[in-house]
Amino acid sequence: MESVYKYGFEFHVLSKEENSPAGQLTKFETAGDWNDEDCLKRFSASCDIITLENEFIDFQKIKFLECTRKKVYPSSEIIKLIQDKYFQKKTLEKNGIPVAEFVSIVSSDDIRRFAKKYNYPLVLKSRTMGYDGKGNLTINNEKEIEDALKKLSKRGETMCEGFVRFDKEIATQVARNKYGEIKVYPVVETIQKNHICNLVIASKNLFDNIKSQVTEIATKIVTDLDYIGVMGIEMFLTGDEILVNELAPRVHNSGHYTIEGCYTSQFENHIRAIMNFPLGNSEMSSDNAVMINILGKRDGKAKLTGAEETLCNDKTYLHIYGKNETQTGRKMGHITVMNKDPIQALKIAIESERSISI
Numbered sequence: 001m002e003s004v005y006k007y008g009f010e011f012h013v014l015s016k017e018e019n020s021p022a023g024q025l026t027k028f029e030t031a032g033d034w035n036d037e038d039c040l041k042r043f044s045a046s047c048d049i050i051t052l053e054n055e056f057i058d059f060q061k062i063k064f065l066e067c068t069r070k071k072v073y074p075s076s077e078i079i080k081l082i083q084d085k086y087f088q089k090k091t092l093e094k095n096g097i098p099v100a101e102f103v104s105i106v107s108s109d110d111i112r113r114f115a116k117k118y119n120y121p122l123v124l125k126s127r128t129m130g131y132d133g134k135g136n137l138t139i140n141n142e143k144e145i146e147d148a149l150k151k152l153s154k155r156g157e158t159m160c161e162g163f164v165r166f167d168k169e170i171a172t173q174v175a176r177n178k179y180g181e182i183k184v185y186p187v188v189e190t191i192q193k194n195h196i197c198n199l200v201i202a203s204k205n206l207f208d209n210i211k212s213q214v215t216e217i218a219t220k221i222v223t224d225l226d227y228i229g230v231m232g233i234e235m236f237l238t239g240d241e242i243l244v245n246e247l248a249p250r251v252h253n254s255g256h257y258t259i260e261g262c263y264t265s266q267f268e269n270h271i272r273a274i275m276n277f278p279l280g281n282s283e284m285s286s287d288n289a290v291m292i293n294i295l296g297k298r299d300g301k302a303k304l305t306g307a308e309e310t311l312c313n314d315k316t317y318l319h320i321y322g323k324n325e326t327q328t329g330r331k332m333g334h335i336t337v338m339n340k341d342p343i344q345a346l347k348i349a350i351e352s353e354r355s356i357s358i
Helices: 037-044 059-067 076-083 085-094 108-118 142-153 211-224 266-274 307-311 342-355
Strands: 012-015 028-031 049-051 071-073 102-105 122-126 136-139 158-162 168-176 182-184 188-193 196-203 229-238 241-248 288-295 316-320 331-338
Touching: 012 037, 028 037, 037 059, 049 266, 059 071, 059 076, 071 266, 076 085, 085 102, 085 158, 085 241, 102 108, 108 122, 108 142, 108 158, 122 142, 136 142, 142 158, 168 211, 168 266, 182 211, 196 342, 211 229, 211 241, 229 266, 288 342, 307 316, 307 342, 316 342, 331 342
Parallel strands: 012 028, 049 071
Antiparallel strands: 102 158, 122 136, 122 158, 168 182, 168 188, 168 229, 188 196, 196 288, 229 241, 288 331, 316 331
């Protein structure tokens, strides 16, 4: 929102609840269901350009907005493609982007055939509505097939992927405007905890051997898709080999460190991209930056404690999202630490997170 206001624009938000985290930062909040077309009409009446906070809105509703001559980024066609992980992988493969082996699943026999070709373990995934590990199950042997398929089939269609024995999980963000100008952010290491991003480690000295390869992959993806805005790209790294795992058509949690850690944050470049402004410098402004997510540790009303201890640390930045309810594993905020010593930055980040309760 700060990136909107710094250019003198009004920021309108549509949320399912009043006083949402985004709604707390603007007087223009519409509370309602984005599946309700009347609600979409009311909301969009005051908007010149519409963008998305997540990719889980029905692409048909985005198409509805587009039919009213509203500019929406990302477009309904992009959301339709990315919402279905099988179509997403098919498109990446067709465009020459490296991905793990995969197949669409109709029956348990399809899984058996895939396992016979690529061996166990393998990963069964929901094709739609999966995030933070939800909708993914690892199958270690034939005995686990029926139970896994029964569980995930309740969520809809499924697909199988080969199990990637990666060295590290990595990510980048890439911004592209309508003129085709592109800025790619540094490659970062992401460390998961219970399938949820826990730590992001960024450094000017990391991943020199694969920077050009990642830049080429990211540039090709957004160019081939004619994508406008910021996209998060999650990848696996094994040695020097890169496999693209998933695309996120939005600013991404792995890029939150860019708020303080880069000359132009992913949020500002997203606004610049959809407004067709020149894009800002995506390089790091600090030698090292470590971001750690603040995850809920209980269920109930959110109440922040421990901020004072965290803020005593130099070059440590606390972001609390303003969610009214906390839940175990829910992203409630994040901490970013800058330090010339990457080990020290990591240590401060972990200690700071431990001092926070919310």
